[in-house]
Amino acid sequence: MLNKTDLPDIRAEHREYCYTCRRAKKTCLCGSIKPFATRMRFVILMHTKEDRKQRTGTARLAKLCLTNAELLTGTDFTRDERVNTLLRNPSYSPFVLYPGPKAVNFRNMGAAPAAAGKTLLIFVIDGTWNCARQLLYHSRNLHAVPRLSFSGNYISQFRIKKQPMQHCVSTIEAIYYLCKEAGEAGYEALNGESENLMVVFKKLVDTHLPYQNGKGRRREENKKKGTLMT
Helix, strand or coil, rough: CEEEHHHHHHHHHHHHHHCCCCCCCHHHHHHCCCECCCCCEEEEEEEEHHHEEEEEEEEHHHHHCCCCEEEEEEEEEEEEHHHHHHHHHCCCCEEEECCCCCEEEECCCCCHHHHCEEEEEEEEEEEHHHHHHHHHCHHHHHCCEEECCCCCCCCCCCCCCCCCCCCCCCHHHHHHHHHHHHCCCCCCCCCCCCCHHHHHHHHHHHHHHHHHHHCCCHHHHHHHHHHHHC
16 A cells, blocks of 8 residues: 555656647657658637647647648737738638638639749637637737638547537548548648647547546546555
């Protein structure tokens, strides 16, 4: 039997975090990340509330996989200098990756951006659906930006998290499917590199499934228990 005084080194292990993937070092996913370049430029706008949820969030993992991406956090980007600079840049053709009746996809978008020599600038909204709606509502500079969605129907493989609707997918899955459809439309030529997104995503899911199924023990449970059986 071990008591509380015997546990400092064990607890210290739980407090050690990887500052790259923002996960506990014992479940660090950096070894599964293989960055790749896309023709599209991605700007992930993460809601502040989502920023606090580091355990199962996929936006940071997606950003680490994409060399042509950046991640910004906030709740209202109306006056965000970085976002507005990108929107004003004439070399970009901006879109917000978000479903809606007026959303276009790579099948009906046509070749206009490519023909004009512009790079697709994709704003990806990260957060719960409620937080995402609030972020878009408050960010008035994004109201006039056309929306981009998928031509296909996809079901999320995020088995450790319940989706509010059947067509909802995680951020990393959304970027993966967009890359897939961009490749089918001839806009991207990734030669299978986008699969790196799903590799790290599946690794995340597999890491957390034991806890979801009750076979693992969370840090909070260890703290409450205070003892370990040997």
